[in-house]
Amino acid sequence: MAASTATATVPGLTVQELDELYKFAVQLGKDAGDKLMEDAKARWGGGSGSNNHSQQEMREKENAVDIVTKTDEEVEAFIKGRIFDRYPDHEFIGEETYSAGSSRQYLVSSSTTTLPTWIVDPLDGTVNYTHNFPMFCVSIGIVVCSVPIIGVIYAPFTDQLFTSCKGKGAWLNETQSLPLVKGAPLPESAPKGCxxxxxxxxxxxxxxxxxxxxxxxxxxxxxxxxxxxxxxxxxxxxxxxxxxxxxxxxxxxxxxxxxxxxxxxxxxxxxxxxxxxxxxxxxxxxxxxxxxxxxxxxxxxxxxxxxxxxxxxxxxxxxxxxxxxxxxxxxxxxxxxxxxxxxxxxxxxxxxxxxxxxxxxxxxx
Amino acid sequence: MAASTATATVPGLTVQELDELYKFAVQLGKDAGDKLMEDAKARWGGGSGSNNHSQQEMREKENAVDIVTKTDEEVEAFIKGRIFDRYPDHEFIGEETYSAGSSRQYLVSSSTTTLPTWIVDPLDGTVNYTHNFPMFCVSIGIVVCSVPIIGVIYAPFTDQLFTSCKGKGAWLNETQSLPLVKGAPLPESAPKGCxxxxxxxxxxxxxxxxxxxxxxxxxxxxxxxxxxxxxxxxxxxxxxxxxxxxxxxxxxxxxxxxxxxxxxxxxxxxxxxxxxxxxxxxxxxxxxxxxxxxxxxxxxxxxxxxxxxxxxxxxxxxxxxxxxxxxxxxxxxxxxxxxxxxxxxxxxxxxxxxxxxxxxxxxxx
The missing domain is CATH 3.40.190.80 (D-Maltodextrin-Binding Protein; domain 2)
Known part of the structure; x- marks a missing residue:
């Protein structure tokens, strides 16, 4: 990892490195979300409205927990593999990191290392996912020195992508800055109106x-x-x-x-x-x-x-x-x-x- | 209105008339939803993240109720106008139909007329709409002899279109038949699992x-x-x-x-x-x-x-x-x-x- 430069906004990363990391994380979120959606669609019927044989078989073999566990593991492995290919020295925290029987201390240390830590939830909204309700997503966060610097959330069923990078703003689908309405005051009588x-x-x-x-x-x-x-x-x-x-x-x-x-x-x-x-x-x-x-x-x-x-x-x-x-x-x-x-x-x-x-x-x- | 034929599935409509009516209603739903979205976006800031002058002015002039009322009325007038241009003899029930002070008897009669009645909610999810939460939509139903025969729901922020026509199935975005998973049994221990x-x-x-x-x-x-x-x-x-x-x-x-x-x-x-x-x-x-x-x-x-x-x-x-x-x-x-x-x-x-x-x-x- 290159040393920080005068223009870096995040310890241990040059401006260019941060840019590249952000771009990489966003693409990874999109690809992982697409995989979630592919897996979901594999459970659906076709456009004909008729029963689907392989689908019925799948229903018999798999219950809801199996579906989630399998997708969780596959998509996490996909994300982890891509990260380690590109950034072999980064730290990674995912579902499997907290494996059964292991210590479940909170793993993001506030140590002095400036190596980015990826915190990944391959599938949030698991109940929604098993029921095919669109409110599920992939969640990819990057933390440096305990500070979240990059966030990528992609909900593939509604094709809504939320992204942010420290100092570069937060975005919907990469073109619309967040919040949607800038500077809207909170209601004076809040929580009324909220x-x-x-x-x-x-x-x-x-x-x-x-x-x-x-x-x-x-x-x-x-x-x-x-x-x-x-x-x-x-x-x-x-x-x-x-x-x-x-x-x-x-x-x-x-x-x-x-x-x-x-x-x-x-x-x-x-x-x-x-x-x-x-x-x-x-x-x-x-x-x-x-x-x-x-x-x-x-x-x-x-x-x-x-x-x-x-x-x-x-x-x-x-x-x-x-x-x-x-x-x-x-x-x-x-x-x-x-x-x-x-x-x-x-x-x-x-x-x-x-x-x-x-x-x-x-x-x- | 042409008389029903031997192949008609809906009283008073030939198969071709029903097809045309369905196609017309779907396009109308899409167009009305697009108008909802245009109005919503007009309240947003641009991509720059900076404050927007006209937006601030709008915030000062309009409160949430005004926003909804204006959009409701405009989109309803748009829908109603399009329907009466094409089908001047059809009945129409919308928000304005129940105007203040009028009788609020339920208006869809079970009379013997086979003229289609349009039941339109130009904006459902009004609270969501004022807050820019995506769960709002236009809702267009067509009823013949008190039986709902066509339904069109379009949620433009998530680009999800739900449609149905009696005898032709129900659809998501016109290509995926509903329900998504065919023949899935309800859980035996329901409501557990639901x-x-x-x-x-x-x-x-x-x-x-x-x-x-x-x-x-x-x-x-x-x-x-x-x-x-x-x-x-x-x-x-x-x-x-x-x-x-x-x-x-x-x-x-x-x-x-x-x-x-x-x-x-x-x-x-x-x-x-x-x-x-x-x-x-x-x-x-x-x-x-x-x-x-x-x-x-x-x-x-x-x-x-x-x-x-x-x-x-x-x-x-x-x-x-x-x-x-x-x-x-x-x-x-x-x-x-x-x-x-x-x-x-x-x-x-x-x-x-x-x-x-x-x-x-x-x-x-």
């Missing part, structure tokens, strides 16, 4: 004051009329659930979602994990590296989902990868009264006021 | 046992672990909320959503309506004509969302347009044990078991 994005997740235990019930209580607080819920009613403009944390982040970067609240989905699972636990854990530990890279480059804010005790006055800290409890606010514009950061922090507090702390812990934390 | 689509809607009143709370109770029953919620836990594979009833139906026809439950959103609003009430009412009374046409043609089932008292044994009746309380089940395949209809009805009962009756009434009902 689209609130959230996910039901996998923890469906019907335990009194358990995570599912805390989540639902939080959703209802955000949705209820102003004045309702003992003053917690937020009357958001809409509640959306797509089933893909990566696309939630992408649409927040785009400005379409004002607020994304993801109460984390880590569960403490002791090794060695059963296959079921491992599957759950893999689904729960999806990467957000690319999404956060794109959101930050677009001007969004990411902080913790769990409200601090002193939520009215606590510092709104930017959180990095691995926190696993995310609250994202869309890019915003300054107004005559407040800066964009002040407006975003105000919305953060309005969300903290209404949501419950969830009880997930990062393995090893 | 994607459940539902919307939070506009009624957010925090009233004890009010509609919002009944909805949320229903959602939680569907989501909770099997065995939870006093036996009502359904452990669906995923809960999705897109903010567009029309696209919910389209994705159910596609097979991506297994279950769509829409507890209706009519509210009894006495004329003359205030502008606010009228806006709420318009949003609440969105057409589902195109979506139901496509879903039925693909092999789906539509019945009532409100569970009958004897939900275990009550006949599962197909409901027509105007019922406003919909439960849709995706197309399914026969298995060795049950027919597709039996499987769909089983899922209907499993949903009825878990959802609450909502308290909406159709105006005039």
């Amino acid at each position: 689209i609130f994005s959230c996910e039901w997740g996998k923890d469906r235990r019907d335990i009194k004051d358990g995570n599912m019930h805390r989540k639902v209580e939080s959703f209802v607080n955000m949705a209820a009329e102003v004045g309702g819920r003992e003053g917690k009613g937020g009357m958001v403009h809409g509640v959306r659930s797509l089933g893909s944390a990566t696309l939630d982040l992408a649409y927040t970067a785009m400005g379409a979602f004002d607020i994304w609240w993801e109460g984390g989905c880590w569960e403490w699972i002791h090794p060695p994990m059963t296959p079921t636990a491992y599957t759950l854990w893999k689904q729960a530990s999806k990467d957000v590296a690319a999404g956060i890279a794109i959101l930050l480059e677009a001007g969004g804010l990411v902080t913790t989902a769990n409200p601090p005790e002193n939520w009215e006055t606590a510092e709104v800290q930017d959180v990095g990868l691995g926190s696993r409890l995310y609250l994202a606010i869309r890019p915003a514009g300054d107004t005559d009264k407040v800066t964009k950061r002040q407006a975003q922090e105000r919305v953060v507090r309005e969300v903290w006021k209404r949501v419950r702390e969830l009880d997930y812990a990062r393995p090893g934390a | 994607i459940f689509s539902c919307e939070w809607g506009k009624d957010r009143r925090d009233i004890k046992d009010g509609n919002m709370h009944r909805k949320v109770e229903s959602f939680v029953n569907m989501a909770a672990e099997v065995g939870g919620r006093e036996g009502k836990g359904g452990m669906v594979h995923g809960v999705r909320s897109l903010g567009s009833a029309t696209l919910d139906l389209a994705y159910t026809a596609m097979g991506a959503f297994d279950i769509w439950w829409e507890g209706g959103c009519w509210e009894w609003i006495h004329p003359p309506m205030t502008p606010t009430a009228y806006t709420l009412w318009k949003q609440a009374s969105k057409d589902v004509a195109a979506g139901i046409a496509i879903l039925l043609e693909a092999g789906g089932l539509v019945t009532t969302a409100n569970p009958p008292e004897n939900w275990e044994t009550a006949e599962v009746q197909d409901v027509g347009l105007g019922s406003r309380l919909y439960l849709a089940i995706r197309p399914a395949g026969d298995t060795d044990k049950v027919t597709k209809r039996q499987a769909q009805e089983r899922v209907v009962r499993e949903v009825w078991k878990r959802v609450r009756e909502l308290d909406y009434a159709r105006p005039g009902a």
